[in-house]
Amino acid sequence: xxxxxxxxxxxxxxxxxALLAHYLYVSPEEGSRRSWAxxxxxxxxxxxxxxxxxxxxxxxxxxxxxxFGEPALYLSVAFLAAAVTLAFEWEPLIPSLFGLFGGIMxxxxxxxxxxxGLTKEPLVAGLGFLTAGVGGILTPAALQWRKVRWLTLVxxxxxxxxxxxxxxxxxxxxxAHILDFAKYLPPGMHK
Numbered sequence: 587x588x589x590x591x592x593x594x595x596x597x598x599x600x601x602x603x604a605l606l607a608h609y610l611y612v613s614p615e616e617g618s619r620r621s622w623a624x625x626x627x628x629x630x631x632x633x634x635x636x637x638x639x640x641x642x643x644x645x646x647x648x649x650x651x652x653x654f655g656e657p658a659l660y661l662s663v664a665f666l667a668a669a670v671t672l673a674f675e676w677e678p679l680i681p682s683l684f685g686l687f688g689g690i691m692x693x694x695x696x697x698x699x700x701x702x703g704l705t706k707e708p709l710v711a712g713l714g715f716l717t718a719g720v721g722g723i724l725t726p727a728a729l730q731w732r733k734v735r736w737l738t739l740v741x742x743x744x745x746x747x748x749x750x751x752x753x754x755x756x757x758x759x760x761x762a763h764i765l766d767f768a769k770y771l772p773p774g775m776h777k
Contacts, residue, residue, distance in 0.1 A: 590645045593763050595636045595658050596756030600749050602629035602665055603718060607745035610728050610738045619672045627669035633662030649704065653695050657715075660688040661722075682726040689722020707755070714755060717748035 605625045614622065640646065640655030667681035696715025698704075705711040721744040728741040 590640065591636050592640075592646065592650075592654060593756055593759035595633065595640070595654065596752055596759055598629055598632045598636065599658065599661070599718075600753045600756055602626075602633065602661065603721070603745050603749035603752065605629060606721075606725065607742040607749060610725070610742040610745070613732050613735075613738055616675070619678065620675055623669045623673035625669075626665045626672060630662045630665030630667075630669055633658055633665060637662055653699060653704070657688060657691055657695060660691060661685070664688055679726060679729045682729050685722050686726050689719040689725070692716070692719030692722060694719075710751060710755060714748060714751040717744055717751060721745035721748055 605622075609622055637655050637658035640651055641659055644651045646654065664681055664685040667684060668678060670676075671678050671681050692715045696712040696719060699715065700708050700712035702708075721741060724737070724741040724744065728738045731737055
């Protein structure tokens with residue numbers, strides 16, 4: 587039996603997407619953005635710790651390490667960059683430009699998962715990646731033209747939809763993994 591924390595990674599993704607959606611919805615003015623840094627830092631740090639292990643140790647079967655670990659690592663670094671940017675009250679557009687390329691990666695992965703019929707629910711996972719990717723691509727534009735309210739709202743809504751899709755997937759994974767590991771014993775506890 588392999589041990590992974592994909593459920594935790596997905597719930598962390600939900601938190602990050604919801605936080606970014608809320609940030610865009612609120613559209614805080616310069617000088618009031620610093621308080622957002624802790625949320626982006628928490629999401630980025632937890633994502634970095636979990637996704638780095640997934641990428642390095644390869645605990646998931648088949649291509650799932652690539653499909654889930656690598657984009658989570660990329661997004662985690664983007665969230666950490668956003669945290670630093672907000673903490674120092676710098677322009678948040680710069681880390682979002684980095685995130686744009688992760689958004690493109692998410693779209694590619696979503697299309698490929700659906701094309702190959704991978705995951706338990708390929709359409710749901712594919713839509714999760716697609717909506718997160720579109721949100722990631724729109725975020726730099728929403729930050730650059732933050733006064734164009736419809737653009738920030740559309741981007742926030744798309745990111746919110748992505749968060750909802752991943753919430754269904756992530757909490758389902760947590761639920762299922764509890765059953766999967768109900769009789770699991772770590773190697774040191776075997777008799």
